[in-house]
Amino acid sequence: MLGFTQRLHDRIFQCKTPALVGIDPRWDWLPASIRENAGSRSRNTFEASAYAFEAFSKQIIDIVAPLVPAVKPQVAFFEQLGVPGFQALHEVMKYARQAGLIVIADAKRGDIGSTAEAYADAWLAGEDPAAAAWPADALTINPYLGTDSLEPFVQLAAKRNAGLYVLVRTSNPGAAQFQDRISDGQALYSSVAATVQKLSEATRPSGEAFGCVGAVVGATWPTQLVELGKQMPAVPFLIPGYGAQGGTSSDTAGAFTLEGLGAVVNSSRGINFAWQRKTYAEQFGEARWQDAVEAATRDMIADLAQHTPAANL
Amino acid sequence: MLGFTQRLHDRIFQCKTPALVGIDPRWDWLPASIRENAGSRSRNTFEASAYAFEAFSKQIIDIVAPLVPAVKPQVAFFEQLGVPGFQALHEVMKYARQAGLIVIADAKRGDIGSTAEAYADAWLAGEDPAAAAWPADALTINPYLGTDSLEPFVQLAAKRNAGLYVLVRTSNPGAAQFQDRISDGQALYSSVAATVQKLSEATRPSGEAFGCVGAVVGATWPTQLVELGKQMPAVPFLIPGYGAQGGTSSDTAGAFTLEGLGAVVNSSRGINFAWQRKTYAEQFGEARWQDAVEAATRDMIADLAQHTPAANL
Numbered sequence: 039m040l041g042f043t044q045r046l047h048d049r050i051f052q053c054k055t056p057a058l059v060g061i062d063p064r065w066d067w068l069p070a071s072i073r074e075n076a077g078s079r080s081r082n083t084f085e086a087s088a089y090a091f092e093a094f095s096k097q098i099i100d101i102v103a104p105l106v107p108a109v110k111p112q113v114a115f116f117e118q119l120g121v122p123g124f125q126a127l128h129e130v131m132k133y134a135r136q137a138g139l140i141v142i143a144d145a146k147r148g149d150i151g152s153t154a155e156a157y158a159d160a161w162l163a164g165e166d167p168a169a170a171a172w173p174a175d176a177l178t179i180n181p182y183l184g185t186d187s188l189e190p191f192v193q194l195a196a197k198r199n200a201g202l203y204v205l206v207r208t209s210n211p212g213a214a215q216f217q218d219r220i221s222d223g224q225a226l227y228s229s230v231a232a233t234v235q236k237l238s239e240a241t242r243p244s245g246e247a248f249g250c251v252g253a254v255v256g257a258t259w260p261t262q263l264v265e266l267g268k269q270m271p272a273v274p275f276l277i278p279g280y281g282a283q284g285g286t287s288s289d290t291a292g293a294f295t296l297e298g299l300g301a302v303v304n305s306s307r308g309i310n311f312a313w314q315r316k317t318y319a320e321q322f323g324e325a326r327w328q329d330a331v332e333a334a335t336r337d338m339i340a341d342l343a344q345h346t347p348a349a350n351l
Numbered sequence: 352m353l354g355f356t357q358r359l360h361d362r363i364f365q366c367k368t369p370a371l372v373g374i375d376p377r378w379d380w381l382p383a384s385i386r387e388n389a390g391s392r393s394r395n396t397f398e399a400s401a402y403a404f405e406a407f408s409k410q411i412i413d414i415v416a417p418l419v420p421a422v423k424p425q426v427a428f429f430e431q432l433g434v435p436g437f438q439a440l441h442e443v444m445k446y447a448r449q450a451g452l453i454v455i456a457d458a459k460r461g462d463i464g465s466t467a468e469a470y471a472d473a474w475l476a477g478e479d480p481a482a483a484a485w486p487a488d489a490l491t492i493n494p495y496l497g498t499d500s501l502e503p504f505v506q507l508a509a510k511r512n513a514g515l516y517v518l519v520r521t522s523n524p525g526a527a528q529f530q531d532r533i534s535d536g537q538a539l540y541s542s543v544a545a546t547v548q549k550l551s552e553a554t555r556p557s558g559e560a561f562g563c564v565g566a567v568v569g570a571t572w573p574t575q576l577v578e579l580g581k582q583m584p585a586v587p588f589l590i591p592g593y594g595a596q597g598g599t600s601s602d603t604a605g606a607f608t609l610e611g612l613g614a615v616v617n618s619s620r621g622i623n624f625a626w627q628r629k630t631y632a633e634q635f636g637e638a639r640w641q642d643a644v645e646a647a648t649r650d651m652i653a654d655l656a657q658h659t660p661a662a663n664l
Binding site for chain 1: 375377397425427428430431432433434436437438441459460461462463464465466467469470472473484485493494495496497498499500518521522523524525526527528529530532533534539542543546
């Protein structure tokens with residue numbers, strides 16, 4: 039029985055990289071071959087799109103499973119397709135687990151009391167994929183409702199050896215509006231961070247550095263990332279905003295321990311739709327989109343290795 | 352073409368009450384008759400539970416549709432049952448729309464950029480139930496990520512004559528921890544409220560008092576409710592925390608206009624599981640649980656009528 043962060047670190051040791059690949063299927067951006075094949079399967083738009091999302095996501099998983107420790111399906115894109123979308127999401131999550139990947143469900147859930155318990159029970163499968171309706175190792179959650187809304191998630195995560203990533207300082211341009219409001223000399227995100235550190239510390243296995251409660255902090259805010267790394271020593275980070283959103287590998291360096299642990303850096307669009315980026319479009323084109331996905335993943339791994347010691351693990 | 356709040360007000364005029372019934376099925380609390388029937392349908396736990404949730408929810412809808420303007424399915428409880436749960440949720444939402452009810456999906460979603468667009472597109476069917484994967488009239492959303500994360504929801508809500516309810520001051524005991532943090536003399540919830548007022552005002556049809564962007568404010572905080580009612584004149588309120596959570600009808604009075612408009616007051620457990628409450632258990636017992644649901648709904652309507660003028664509309 040290993041805690042979430044310990045399981046994640048095992049995979050990071052294996053792969054020698056903290057790269058996390060987002061799974062963000064969007065109909066308009068899919069390779070034409072996948073859209074055409076799906077279109078011939080069903081005249082129902084949602085069913086056809088869900089078929090395409092599943093096929094595309096599984097191919098991404100096949101490509102990245104030998105290279106990276108974890109994937110992060112974005113639930114919203116599947117949710118947009120109704121029941122067929124959720125069927126596809128379930129298949130994709132199962133497939134990723136079977137491929138040995140850690141699966142972080144990016145659902146940003148949050149509620150109070152027994153409703154929070156229901157969301158936790160829904161998503162926090164943790165070590166045993168069959169323990170929940172949705173076989174996620176970890177889930178992203180929103181802290182606006184307060185610590186009492188986070189506790190039901192933390193209790194179940196600890197029990198199932200699952201993980202959580204609480205939104206602390208998000209990657210979007212408008213993140214500062216509420217998250218940077220200063221009260222008694224402390225920004226809201228820092229106050230949330232203090233809570234997250236406390237919750238994670240309480241779940242930290244003895245002899246280990248990290249608990250199971252993580253933090254989402256955008257690569258787009260390198261100063262806050264360094265500050266928050268110091269404030270939350272027991273907290274694993276999930277860093278969005280690398281690549282398409284403008285964050286660089288050096289921006290993320292502050293989040294890692296000297297051993298290159300304690301954080302994963304996510305890229306979604308930049309990997310999923312790599313063949314649409316100039317570099318890879320010229321080299322591969324749409325016909326070889328899978329090769330573009332692999333090249334972009336390898337390039338991201340090499341880029342991150344410049345600034346984190348994980349490559350020497 | 353009517354905006355969300357205008358459609359909601361039409362139903363409030365019809366029913367002469369601002370009572371909102373939550374749909375919160377929980378397996379352990381369901382009437383034994385419903386659990387037994389479902390158990391005989393499938394040996395798969397999720398399928399059996401989903402069957403029971405659908406049957407139970409539809410009976411609640413049958414009972415309350417002639418009495419109240421709207422229902423609020425709690426997505427978490429359906430999500431907990433995986434794909435069969437979402438199938439049941441979809442049936443329940445469709446059924447409620449067909450019964451003429453306004454459907455507010457309580458999903459507390461929130462994300463940034465194109466992901467926020469995907470959630471909005473998923474849930475904001477608005478006037479035309481076929482316009483989205485999930486046929487909701489309105490959706491609850493979380494403001495932690497900032498105004499830029501709310502805007503995609505607002506744009507689509509305005510376009511589809513759908514509604515939003517942004518979490519402002521939630522009903523849980525720990526709501527104050529982050530929501531009451533004071534910066535430059537203003538609490539976070541008040542800063543969120545200022546944003547919500549602005550967004551709703553921008554969607555307000557000319558000649559109407561309310562836009563389509565609402566606020567969630569708990570009945571458990573009557574002082575803040577009065578203050579926020581004044582701060583957000585163009586904003587319809589969704590008030591949880593009445594009944595089981597301890598809020599009373601007089602606590603909610605501050606949220607209404609002199610005409611009894613501009614707010615709905617939610618009860619979930621108190622209605623759904625009325626036959627487990629002492630008053631109704633004695634009168635009806637589990638065998639007549641439907642009668643208990645109807646009596647509890649009528650009693651809530653009468654209770655609210657004491658303090659809001661909606662009964663005289």
